[in-house]
Amino acid sequence: MGTVSKALGLLDQFSRQRALIGLSDFARASGMNKATCHRMLTELAAHGFVEQVGAAREYRLGPQALRLAALREAAVPMREAAQPVLRALAQELGETVHLSVIVGENLKMLAYAYSATHAMTVMMEDADTLPWHATSSGLAVLAFGPQALARRVLAQPLLRLTAQTETDPDAIRARLAVVQAQGFAESASGFEEGVHSLAAPLFDAGATCCGALALAAPAARMGPELRSRVQSSLITAAQQITTLWGGQVPPAIADIWQGTPLPTQERA
Amino acid sequence: MGTVSKALGLLDQFSRQRALIGLSDFARASGMNKATCHRMLTELAAHGFVEQVGAAREYRLGPQALRLAALREAAVPMREAAQPVLRALAQELGETVHLSVIVGENLKMLAYAYSATHAMTVMMEDADTLPWHATSSGLAVLAFGPQALARRVLAQPLLRLTAQTETDPDAIRARLAVVQAQGFAESASGFEEGVHSLAAPLFDAGATCCGALALAAPAARMGPELRSRVQSSLITAAQQITTLWGGQVPPAIADIWQGTPLPTQERA
DNA sequence: GTGATCGGTTCATTATTTGAACCGTTGGTT
DNA sequence: AACCAACGGTTCAAATAATGAACCGATCAC
Numbered sequence: 001m002g003t004v005s006k007a008l009g010l011l012d013q014f015s016r017q018r019a020l021i022g023l024s025d026f027a028r029a030s031g032m033n034k035a036t037c038h039r040m041l042t043e044l045a046a047h048g049f050v051e052q053v054g055a056a057r058e059y060r061l062g063p064q065a066l067r068l069a070a071l072r073e074a075a076v077p078m079r080e081a082a083q084p085v086l087r088a089l090a091q092e093l094g095e096t097v098h099l100s101v102i103v104g105e106n107l108k109m110l111a112y113a114y115s116a117t118h119a120m121t122v123m124m125e126d127a128d129t130l131p132w133h134a135t136s137s138g139l140a141v142l143a144f145g146p147q148a149l150a151r152r153v154l155a156q157p158l159l160r161l162t163a164q165t166e167t168d169p170d171a172i173r174a175r176l177a178v179v180q181a182q183g184f185a186e187s188a189s190g191f192e193e194g195v196h197s198l199a200a201p202l203f204d205a206g207a208t209c210c211g212a213l214a215l216a217a218p219a220a221r222m223g224p225e226l227r228s229r230v231q232s233s234l235i236t237a238a239q240q241i242t243t244l245w246g247g248q249v250p251p252a253i254a255d256i257w258q259g260t261p262l263p264t265q266e267r268a
Numbered sequence: 269m270g271t272v273s274k275a276l277g278l279l280d281q282f283s284r285q286r287a288l289i290g291l292s293d294f295a296r297a298s299g300m301n302k303a304t305c306h307r308m309l310t311e312l313a314a315h316g317f318v319e320q321v322g323a324a325r326e327y328r329l330g331p332q333a334l335r336l337a338a339l340r341e342a343a344v345p346m347r348e349a350a351q352p353v354l355r356a357l358a359q360e361l362g363e364t365v366h367l368s369v370i371v372g373e374n375l376k377m378l379a380y381a382y383s384a385t386h387a388m389t390v391m392m393e394d395a396d397t398l399p400w401h402a403t404s405s406g407l408a409v410l411a412f413g414p415q416a417l418a419r420r421v422l423a424q425p426l427l428r429l430t431a432q433t434e435t436d437p438d439a440i441r442a443r444l445a446v447v448q449a450q451g452f453a454e455s456a457s458g459f460e461e462g463v464h465s466l467a468a469p470l471f472d473a474g475a476t477c478c479g480a481l482a483l484a485a486p487a488a489r490m491g492p493e494l495r496s497r498v499q500s501s502l503i504t505a506a507q508q509i510t511t512l513w514g515g516q517v518p519p520a521i522a523d524i525w526q527g528t529p530l531p532t533q534e535r536a
Numbered sequence: 537g538t539g540a541t542c543g544g545t546t547c548a549t550t551a552t553t554t555g556a557a558c559c560g561t562t563g564g565t566t
Numbered sequence: 567a568a569c570c571a572a573c574g575g576t577t578c579a580a581a582t583a584a585t586g587a588a589c590c591g592a593t594c595a596c
Binding site: 002003004005007008009011012014015016019020039040043044045046047048049053054060061062063064065066067068069070071072073074075076078079101103104105108109110128205 | 270271272273275276277279280282283284287288307308311312313314315316317321322328329330331332333334335336337338339340341342343344346347369371372373376377378396473
């Protein structure tokens, strides 16, 4: 890990809860020296990635993020393209829908949509990085993404987030086989108590899984009726988004999704 | 300039015209060694700032930009807040309106709005970084921003972009005094032949100029009638945006804008 | 006062970046 | 088919830039 990575890692400290971070806080949170943090933040500030604000001279994200995002969307309109599909899906099914993509070694949430149907819905503001092993999105990407990714992720220690979180790598590998067989992933209370979610993989132009589309609902509402509606709508929407992104669903998964399961399991 | 700055500088190579850049192109454009570029791009890719795509393994901006932009807008809704004002202004005056902010030592365009009134309008897609000395936006920020910025900028060699571009630092300093006196900046064909623009400064919470709001029109249409309408509407809109951003117009400039010019010039 | 913490700076030590040369591939030209 | 140039990527000794303990002045709570 080089100096650049350390500097970029500082930006990961920001979240919706922590929009303003002081120098000493950065040093503590990143485990780096205060002087090192200061120099890096100065360089980040010179390029507009962060800016200092107020009397306390705290740092917050800078306007450069907006410029880069605008360029990214102009070149690859992922977020804008997916957003209407998320909204439609959330409204149709009456539950929270969210979309995440692989960013480095993490799964990061890119967009979400709520439904106004129920007073109690799953909020996604707090989630930023989704744990691979404890969310349906994570399992979907592990199951359909590069095997190397799954190997690396499952080699690391897995955090127990709730009493229901599965943390045994072998047990998770077994679940991934199920995910591969049925074409979507499921997670009940693995991330947060009482939250049940389903997720379908999304693919890029090289037919490689690059993210997931998921629906999260209170476990109490996730009965057989909703579950089967979610399953089919989620898969349809995932196909839509993949197409909008110029991606391709691998034939094997397309077959499963079209209800013609393969006679033999191709992926091991 | 440290390693981090060099790496971040690579991201500035991207533009709407150049969304895909190869390794060797990066090395040439940045003047750095190919190996150096490669290591930096690898680190940027690990954090999702760039991603490799296609058979040619070229690089493009990655999804991390979207995440950071979403966080930035959640914390400081600058772009979203300003956009409706830009649209209204463009429609009212029938010309292209754009907004730029200071990013490091450069003036970068953040947002723009077109009018559907005329077939011929000034397009802003190509502009990304605005030259300080050759645009009304640049002059406005130099005139009302920190003196240190103007000093540094005018100490560097100034490029001649058109036959009308003023490149003499002293002549520009004289123009800045005029800008300060009238409360807005003007530039005729300094940036592009036949484009006439007016700009008003925008201020942050510390009453420091942090950007500019500008209107650009074909010189042929910029007669006395339009010019006076632009002048008053631009100032009103600049005040609106400054307020939306939680900023404060310095009293001296507010007085000028309200038509009560100060008896003596305060800023030198 | 007093002590703790803040953002920021210094400078000898140290670890990292750097870049010329090199590799295997690809794609066009002779 | 042989050739060549340009591509993305890698290597390793030499050079340079990053590092961190100690320090500074300011601020704040007590």
